[in-house]
Amino acid sequence: MRKVLIVLVLLAGLAGLVAWILSAPTRMGAGELAALKPGDPVRGEQVFWAGGCSACHAAKGAEGEGKFRLGGGLRLKTPFGVFVPPNISTSQRDGIGAWSLADFANALTHGTSPDGRNYYPAFPYTSYARMSGQDLGDLFAFLKTLPAVEGKAPGHDLGFPFNFRRGLGLWKRLYLDPAPVVARPDGLVEAGLALFDRGRYLVEGPGHCGECHTTRDAFGGPVLTAWLGGAAAPDGEGRIPNITPAGKDIATWSVTDIAYYLESGFTPDYDTVGGDMVHVQENIARLPASDREAIAAYLKAVPPVADPAR
Structure with a gap:
């Protein structure tokens, strides 16, 4: 019985190690990073509207120039808990003002933060993973023209096990795929x-x-x-x-x-x-x-x- 218990403990430890490795946050490879170029903020504004950035990251009911103040803070209720979009303004302290283009692209396409944490998929990186390197660069260039908003947004309100971020690495292995969802129809000229x-x-x-x-x-x-x-x-x-x-x-x-x-x-x-x-x-x-x-x-x-x- 003692030997059986030892084997079970070793197997559990091995399974945990494998899960830890597989759940590690991922980042862009060298080829993807090479495709990133300094963007054009004029083109980036079109990407901004296509991506609906202000709908989550601006204040509730924001209008006009208020849509460009991306301080976060909305409460998004879901079956898994309440998610709060962060400050993505140009604030160096509270937003993404200190990020590089690579940091930004890794967040959008891999759901990985600059400090190596998995983002929750309330941030729609499963879709943004299909964005081109050009659009990523253009969007980043446009966001850098927007005003800094001071103050960090509150954290998410999640219970166990959804507050365990590391497990999202396994979730991303199941659902994060940059391939198109719908194939081209036949017969189109x-x-x-x-x-x-x-x-x-x-x-x-x-x-x-x-x-x-x-x-x-x-x-x-x-x-x-x-x-x-x-x-x-x-x-x-x-x-x-x-x-x-x-x-x-x-x-x-x-x-x-x-x-x-x-x-x-x-x-x-x-x-x-x-x-x-x-x-x-x-x-x-x-x-x-x-x-x-x-x-x-x-x-x-x-x-x-x-x-x-x-």
């Missing part, structure tokens, strides 16, 4: 392919639409077989709609209808955008018309997901 590719990049990457519109499994990972098929609201109030071609809310909408909704906030039957989607629509309205058309074309081309039975 060159112009159609370019439009689809741009829409796919915006929706699956900086736009991170799947983070809200895709249901999650018991571990909080997106269920890719139900991509964009709608999900329960994280705060438990209502449901985020299905935006695939089978979704009852937009099944009859054309590409033009979707693009116009993203520009104006009006549906084809003259209803208006509501809820948290207001912020998303306002941000996307700042993008070029060609980007809104690309998003609409992609949404009409994704595999349909049936609405859940009611």
Whole structure:
């Protein structure tokens, strides 16, 4: 019996060591780092709006120039606890003013902080992992032009085991994948392919639409077989709609209808955008018309997901 116990203890220790190694935060490799270039803040502002940075990192209800004050502090309620977006302003002490471009890119694409901690996926790095090196550089350059906001945001309010960050390294091995979610449809001509590719990049990457519109499994990972098929609201109030071609809310909408909704906030039957989607629509309205058309074309081309039975 003593030998059995010793073997069990050794196996448990080995399993713990393996889990510790596999859960280590990851960073960009040499090739990815080489693709990072000093960015253009003018282009970076477009990435800023596509990524919806102000929706989480600015003060609640911020308008106008207030959307550029990225001091964090919102409380995002989820089934796993309350997450609080941090200060990402140019403050050297409380924000990301002391970060390098590599620090910034590792945070967005690997969910790893400059001091080597795993970020929680309430920060949508599972989507940002699909961003190009150019867009990462441009966005960083734009953020560096914004005002410093002093004061750190409060910490997250999480219970055990969700307050154990190291375990997120294992979560990232399951769910962090920079590959596209939706394959190119057959039969598209060159112009159609370019439009689809741009829409796919915006929706699956900086736009991170799947983070809200895709249901999650018991571990909080997106269920890719139900991509964009709608999900329960994280705060438990209502449901985020299905935006695939089978979704009852937009099944009859054309590409033009979707693009116009993203520009104006009006549906084809003259209803208006509501809820948290207001912020998303306002941000996307700042993008070029060609980007809104690309998003609409992609949404009409994704595999349909049936609405859940009611």
